[in-house]
Amino acid sequence: MTHHQGTTMPAGDDSVLVGIDIGGTKIAVLVCDDERRVLRRGEVAAPAAEGGRAMADAAAALVRTLTDGFTVRAVGVGAAGVIDHDTGTIRAASATFTDWVGFPLATELAQRLGCAVTVENDVNAFLLGEAEDQESDVLGVMLGTGVGGALIMRGELRRGPHGAAGEIGHTPGYSDLVCTCGQTGHLETLASGTSIARRYEQRAGRSVGGSREVADLADAGDADAKAVFRDAGRALALACSSAATLLDVSQAVIGGGVSHAWHLLQPGIDDALRTDAPITGIPLQIRPATHGADAVALGAIASARTLALAPVA
Ligand SMILES: [Zn+2]
Known part of the structure; x- marks a missing residue:
């Protein structure tokens, strides 16, 4: 930027x-x-x-x-x-x-x-929309149908030599579930809106219309729905923590439809930041997007x- x-x-x-x-x-x-x-x-x-x-x-x-x-x-x-x-x-x-x-x-x-x-x-x-004029070093993650990532360092968007930098949704190690890309265990298998609905259906044994419905169920006290969002929040924070450790970036802004259920992601985020904070000791702040x-x-x-x-x- x-x-x-x-x-x-x-x-x-x-x-x-x-x-x-x-x-x-x-x-x-x-x-x-x-x-x-x-x-x-x-x-x-x-x-x-x-x-x-x-x-x-x-x-x-x-x-x-x-x-x-x-x-x-x-x-x-x-x-x-x-x-x-x-x-x-x-x-x-x-x-x-x-x-x-x-x-x-x-x-x-x-x-x-x-x-x-x-x-x-x-x-x-x-x-760019979320960070403009505010932060010079920040990681962005969008939790939508899929999971996408982006990075601004020293005020500049880092696209990578092939324009493919930041594809954090398809990094492995978060589960043993098959991803939309065909590989296994990617962040997206837990943290995308599509995955949140699938994970709930597997736990609860009944179908839902989408992640928004799972959020409504969680708000109504459904333990499976709460657990699915907690798992999503934890996986998201682990990914942010890895990126923060690698790049010395201590801010992450989270957008996309799933981020509207921030209060449901927060317990898993807090949990991961307690157990797996960057060992640099620099506090990692993970916050919801503000421009919707x-x-x-x-x-x-x-x-x-x-x-x-x-x-x-
Ligand atoms: Zn994938």
Whole structure:
């Protein structure tokens, strides 16, 4: 992340920055001014099964509607998958997406919208949205359908040489359960929303609609539901502790749908931080995200702002 405090924007009053959050089920758009005040917002269903072009068409149509009457200075995208940040092309993605790998998302959106577009992995964007101007060294973890991770060190997002840094959800050693990726024991087998529902079903012997329903059951006193969230919280904190030990990062911010049940994750987090705190002795703080569903689009806007300030070639 690059800071540009104090820089004067060469733009009129009607110019805006746009952040797009592209996921497997929905596309959400925020239109913001230079102070990150949200002027307009909207969302549509993501046509993920119809391919990259359909996704770009849907996103561009929503942006055009929401920015009517404004001048769009730059667009930032947070998208699911491994992203080649330099070209804005998708390098790898889950099976939810048809014809997404290899799709030049930045180029396609720039053609449709007539302005510069930058594309960031959605978990990276989430962390930019949550950490901007607050923390220079922080780990981000999103507990959603899957589990994703991201890292900011010295104020800079660390993408790794292949754009794949931070994939903490698929690190092993947390269970003996089969992961969505086909391997065994990954963090995601305990801490994703999907896994929380599966683990509850296995313990309680009855099916549930999703992790939100498990959270409601836990709040109503269901011991199995509480245990499943406790296990998720413990696994999450162990992963954060490993990362903190490796990287000397003492802050972790947790987002995604599962993080809304923070009070249910907290007992397992506290437990793990008691038994498995980083041996450096530096306290590890694990906290819930504060921007909710807006974090990815806000982080995408932070990227777009950097793009808008770049010298014109
Ligand atoms: Zn996995």
